[in-house]
Amino acid sequence: MGKKAIWNDPRIRDWGVQFLALLLVAGFILYVTFNVVDNLARLNVASGFGFLGHTAGFGISQTLIEYSESSTYGRAFLVSLLNTLLVAGLGIILATILGFLIGVARLSRNWLVAKLAATYIEIFRNIPLLLQILFWYIAVLSNLPGPRRSFHLADMFLNKRGLYLPAPVAEPGFLWVGAAFLLAVMACIFLRVALRRRQERTGRPARALWPMLGLLIGAPGLVFWMMGMPLHFEIPEFRGFNFTGGLRVIPELLALLLALSIYTAAFIAEIVRSGIQAVNWGQSEAALALGLKRSQSLRLVVIPQALRVIIPPLTSQYLNLTKNSSLAAALAYPELASVFAGTVLNQTGQAIEVLAITMGVYLSINLITALLMNMYNARIALVER
Amino acid sequence: MSFSRATYLPARRPPVSREGVSGWLRQNLFSSPGNTLLTLFALYIIWLTLPPLLDWALFDAVWRGEGREACLAEDAGACWAFVVAKFGQFIYGRYTITERWRVDIVFITGALLLALLLSERTPGRRFIAAFALFVYPLIAYVLLNGGMFGLEVVETSLWGGLLVTLVVAVTGMVVALPLGILLALGRRSELPALRFLSVIYIELWRGVPLITVLFMASVMLPLFLPPGVNFDKLLRVLIGVALFSSAYMAEVVRGGLQAIPRGQYEAAAALGLGYWRAHVLIILPQALRLVIPGMVNTFIGLFKDTTLVMVVGLFDLLGSVQVNFSDANWAAPQTAATGYAFAALIFWTACFAMSRYSIRVERRLNIGTRRE
Numbered sequence: 001m002g003k004k005a006i007w008n009d010p011r012i013r014d015w016g017v018q019f020l021a022l023l024l025v026a027g028f029i030l031y032v033t034f035n036v037v038d039n040l041a042r043l044n045v046a047s048g049f050g051f052l053g054h055t056a057g058f059g060i061s062q063t064l065i066e067y068s069e070s071s072t073y074g075r076a077f078l079v080s081l082l083n084t085l086l087v088a089g090l091g092i093i094l095a096t097i098l099g100f101l102i103g104v105a106r107l108s109r110n111w112l113v114a115k116l117a118a119t120y121i122e123i124f125r126n127i128p129l130l131l132q133i134l135f136w137y138i139a140v141l142s143n144l145p146g147p148r149r150s151f152h153l154a155d156m157f158l159n160k161r162g163l164y165l166p167a168p169v170a171e172p173g174f175l176w177v178g179a180a181f182l183l184a185v186m187a188c189i190f191l192r193v194a195l196r197r198r199q200e201r202t203g204r205p206a207r208a209l210w211p212m213l214g215l216l217i218g219a220p221g222l223v224f225w226m227m228g229m230p231l232h233f234e235i236p237e238f239r240g241f242n243f244t245g246g247l248r249v250i251p252e253l254l255a256l257l258l259a260l261s262i263y264t265a266a267f268i269a270e271i272v273r274s275g276i277q278a279v280n281w282g283q284s285e286a287a288l289a290l291g292l293k294r295s296q297s298l299r300l301v302v303i304p305q306a307l308r309v310i311i312p313p314l315t316s317q318y319l320n321l322t323k324n325s326s327l328a329a330a331l332a333y334p335e336l337a338s339v340f341a342g343t344v345l346n347q348t349g350q351a352i353e354v355l356a357i358t359m360g361v362y363l364s365i366n367l368i369t370a371l372l373m374n375m376y377n378a379r380i381a382l383v384e385r
Numbered sequence: 386m387s388f389s390r391a392t393y394l395p396a397r398r399p400p401v402s403r404e405g406v407s408g409w410l411r412q413n414l415f416s417s418p419g420n421t422l423l424t425l426f427a428l429y430i431i432w433l434t435l436p437p438l439l440d441w442a443l444f445d446a447v448w449r450g451e452g453r454e455a456c457l458a459e460d461a462g463a464c465w466a467f468v469v470a471k472f473g474q475f476i477y478g479r480y481t482i483t484e485r486w487r488v489d490i491v492f493i494t495g496a497l498l499l500a501l502l503l504s505e506r507t508p509g510r511r512f513i514a515a516f517a518l519f520v521y522p523l524i525a526y527v528l529l530n531g532g533m534f535g536l537e538v539v540e541t542s543l544w545g546g547l548l549v550t551l552v553v554a555v556t557g558m559v560v561a562l563p564l565g566i567l568l569a570l571g572r573r574s575e576l577p578a579l580r581f582l583s584v585i586y587i588e589l590w591r592g593v594p595l596i597t598v599l600f601m602a603s604v605m606l607p608l609f610l611p612p613g614v615n616f617d618k619l620l621r622v623l624i625g626v627a628l629f630s631s632a633y634m635a636e637v638v639r640g641g642l643q644a645i646p647r648g649q650y651e652a653a654a655a656l657g658l659g660y661w662r663a664h665v666l667i668i669l670p671q672a673l674r675l676v677i678p679g680m681v682n683t684f685i686g687l688f689k690d691t692t693l694v695m696v697v698g699l700f701d702l703l704g705s706v707q708v709n710f711s712d713a714n715w716a717a718p719q720t721a722a723t724g725y726a727f728a729a730l731i732f733w734t735a736c737f738a739m740s741r742y743s744i745r746v747e748r749r750l751n752i753g754t755r756r757e
Contacts, residue, residue, distance in 0.1 A: 018578035025582060032609045039608045110420050111413035112427040126736035127729045128689035131703055135729070138710070139722035323594035329696050337596050351604040359593040359601075366592035 036352065043349075051348045052077065058343055060334045062250050073344055080339035081361060087256055087335060088322040094261035095321060096314075099268025106273045117269065125266035130327050132263055137255035137331045147242050155235045157243060163254055164236035167247035173227035180223040181216070188212045252333035256325065264321045268314060275310035276302070308380050315373050319366055326362070336361060441719075442726065456717035463723040467715045475705050475727070478545015484537060487528045488548055494521065495551075503742065518559065541619040545700035547731070549619070553626055553691040553701065558684050560627035565634025566673075570664065572635065573642055583635070590632035595690050598625045603697040622694050630687050637679040641672035675750065681743035685736050692732075703728050 006012060040047055052074035059069050064082045067075055105117035124132070142160055144151070150159030157164040195208050224231070236246025279302050287297030326337035336358055345354040398404070402411050414424040445462030447455045448469070456464035468475070477485050498517045501507045529552070532538040544552070571583030590598070602625030607615055616624075645668055653663035673680075695704035706724040709715070 014576055018576050021582060022578050035611050036608050039612055042612055108423065109413070109416070110423045110427070113423050116427050116430065122737060123733070126685075126689075126733045126740065128692040128703065128732050130692040130695070131725060131729055131732065134703070134707065135722070135725040139725055143718060143721075326594040326596045327693070327696075329596055337594065337600075341597060341600055345600070345604065351600075351608065355597060355601050355605060359597050362594055362597065363589065363592040367588070 045349050047350065047353070049353055051350055051353070054348075056344070056347075058347070060339060061332075062253065062334055073348070076344060077340050077357070080334055080336045083333070083339075084322075084325055084335040084337075084361075087253060087260070087325045087328070087333065091257055091260040091264065091321050091325065092318050094257065095264035095268055095317075098261055098265035100272055102265060103269035103272025103276070106269055107276060121266045121269050123266075124262055125270075127263075129259060129263045129324055130330060133255055133259040133327055133331060136258045137251065141251040141255055147238065150243075155233070155246075157236055157238075160251065161242065161248075162251045163249040164243045165247040165249065166233035166235050167245070169232055169234050171230035171232070173230035176227055177220045177224045177230070181220040184215045184219040187215055187219075191215075250333070252328065252331050255331060256328050256333050260321055260324060264317055264324075267317050267320075271310055271313045271317065272306075275306040278309045279305045311380075312373060312377060315369060319369055322365055323362060441722075452714045453717045453720075456715075456719060461717075461719060463726060464715070464717055464719045465723060467709075467717075467720050467723055468727045470715070471706075471709050471712075474546060474709060475702060476547045478548060478700050478705055479543045480545065480548065481537070481539050481543065484531070484539055487531070487536070487539075491525045491528050492551075495525070495555075522556075522559065541617050544619065546705040547702045549694070549699055549704075550688075550691045550701040552619070553623060553694055553699075554684070554688045556623050557626040557630050557687050557691075560623075561630040561634045561687075562680070564627070564631035566638050566669070568631060568635035569638035569642055572639055587632045587635050590629050591636070595626075595629055595693050596696055598629045599693055599697045601625065618697070619699060622697060622699060626687070626691070626694075630683065633683050633686070634680070637676050637683055638672065640679060641674075641676035642668065644675050645672050677750075678743040678747040681739055681746070685739050685743075688736060688739075689732065702731060 053072050055070055056073050056076045057069055058076075060067055060076065060079055062083060063079050064086060065075075065079060067079045102117045102120055105113050106121065108114045108117070144158065144160040147157075147159045147161055150157045150164075152158070155166045191208055191212065199205060234245045236243040236248075283301055283305060284297050287301040288294070292300065325335060328335045329337040329342055332338055341354055341358040345351055348354065399408075402408055415421045441462040443462075445460060446465050447458070447461050447463070448465050450456065450464075450466035451470075453464075455461075455466055473482070473485070477488055480488060498513060498521060501513050502510060502517060507513065527533050528536070529544070529548075530539065530541070568583050568587055571579045572587065574580050574583070599622060602621045603618060606621050606624065610616075649667055649671065650663065653667040658666065691701055692703040694701050695707065700708060706728045710721050710724060
């Protein structure tokens with residue numbers, strides 16, 4: 001046997017290939033860095049994150065925390081991040097509710113309801129999200145009548161300037177109500193743990209839904225009544241040319257929320273449907289044969305198994321929704337992509353830093369969720385023997 | 386004496402409640418009070434949405450007109466005259482009008498190739514696929530861009546409408562596929578450095594929204610290149626989209642690779658095939674077949690996402706529609722809604738057709754596994 005050529009030795013070859021790949025990537029990064037430094041010097045653009053402390057000088061139409069034109073870019077970043085989280089959070093809640101309803105309707109034994117749900121799914125998931133957002137914003141919301149002729153339902157008003165809702169205003173004693181609620185939550189957790197232990201010890205099922213609900217509603221309610229109802233609603237009022245007071249939902253947020261939740265709900269509905277269908281029919285039959293009631297078999301047997309299938313893709317839909325909220329850049333809802341990666345980028349010209357921060361935020365939201373998801377998956381994974 | 390019957394009883398008709406239209410209605414719509422309530426509720430929703438929609442889109446719609454006058458009427462529905470007047474722009478953008486035949490040729494050849502590829506019975510599909518993947522893009526590029534064979538150059542800044550939508554989506558896909566396969570192989574490789582690089586690449590792109598990628602492509606890419614070198618905007622966006630979708634494609638392909646049983650790898654190794662030959666000859670043909678539905682779904686997503694190029698100032702179908710709203714000659718209350726309806730119709734038809742195709746392929750693949 002002849003001596004093996006050195007490039008045919010698999011160990012050396014593996015190392016060589018990896019070394020080469022790393023070298024290529026490192027070289028590419030270096031090349032890009034040199035070009036960037038070169039270009040920045042040529043264009044006379046500052047670098048570094050010092051700009052975050054400079055005065056922003058522009059206004060933002062929706063701010064959850066205090067912000068004015070004399071605030072810093074860093075503050076503007078925080079404001080836009082909060083706006084992103086707001087629209088993502090609200091969107092997730094709405095999309096989940098709508099999606100679950102439609103997913104269950106899709107499986108309804110009622111032919112008409114099932115077909116209606118299927119139509120909804122097929123229509124909304126096959127139309128680009130951006131188109132839907134713009135449709136709601138430009139074709140629907142800006143076509144609404146002005147404030148004088150706004151639509152209203154009870155004390156809620158809808159017109160081209162947005163949706164006006166009664167704003168809850170807390171009076172001094174309201175803090176105690178919150179405290180009572182927190183206490184009630186803690187009591188519920190305690191109760192639940194105690195009942196679990198008892199069930200494990202004695203086998204008596206832990207049923208505490210009603211007492212818990214009573215505790216959660218009753219305790220804060222009682223305190224609320226005792227403190228003399230320290231909460232009133234500020235109702236939007238039409239004065240002069242516009243509404244004052246109340247809670248205003250700007251049309252950008254409204255359009256974004258409508259489109260995001262309607263679009264994502266179509267995907268969630270499909271996930272819910274496939275999750276429920278994934279549970280073998282034999283499972284519910286077996287549960288009934290064991291003497292569980294239909295509601296029990298649903299709650300204890302079918303839903304836990306369906307959730308195992310539903311939750312991973314559901315999380316990725318939530319992440320998609322969060323990422324898709326960046327489409328707000330097309331209609332100037334002041335969130336991360338439009339304020340920070342838009343206005344701030346244009347004003348400072350520091351594209352690299354701004355985009356790195358923006359992408360970093362989305363990336364960390366994604367990675368943290370993925371991490372939590374993996375932990376959850378490991379916990380609920382089927383233990384096979 | 387026998388108690389068993391020796392002859393068949395004549396078959397009895399099923400009860401009325403289970404037969405015919407009324408039986409079907411009773412079973413599917415009115416089986417219980419709750420069900421009846423649901424049916425009524427569904428009918429109410431249909432009554433609430435369908436007639437106004439039909440009125441708007443068909444009966445009250447304005448089909449003909451030279452300008453906004455026709456669409457200004459009180460209670461006028463969709464202003465289809467707007468779409469008719471602007472149709473050329475929606476399809477070609479500002480592409481030189483006398484040169485639009487070139488786009489038509491590209492569209493028609495593309496459609497023809499696609500039709501041939503999708504049909505099962507086409508002879509020589511492999512060669513057609515190779516032609517579509519390697520030769521067709523070149524022909525399309527020469528035809529669209531011009532500058533050769535006496536064709537006039539048409540700047541990409543003039544491209545627009547459906548043309549840009551298709552160019553971005555198809556190029557993104559064609560480039561993303563090989564890149565995605567390589568990345569998927571990298572992610573499943575036994576070499577830690579390659580695996581690490583692939584994972585970083587895939588998770589990085591998948592973790593950020595496409596919009597930031599487009600911002601990056603249009604603002605940052607010029608900074609990455611040596612001074613003086615510059616691409617045009619469409620090309621920058623194409624690069625961004627291709628890199629972005631290659632990460633998604635990689636995950637789809639990885640799904641297929643994971644579905645291939647170990648035995649296939651072992652058998653390939655036993656036959657003396659090396660890594661590349663084993664993958665090209667044994668593993669990938671099976672894995673890619675398995676993930677055709679996933680690839681189609683990725684393409685549907687990409688196709689819908691092409692609308693985002695509007696944000697960085699390219700005029701795709703949606704962008705062209707949107708830009709025409711500002712035409713004072715067509716300023717009418719229903720212009721915007723009509724434009725969006727038109728764009729939605731095109732996107733919906735394409736995406737729906739693709740999703741049906743993907744479902745059909747999935748069924749066919751399942752038949753194969755069921756027989757085993």
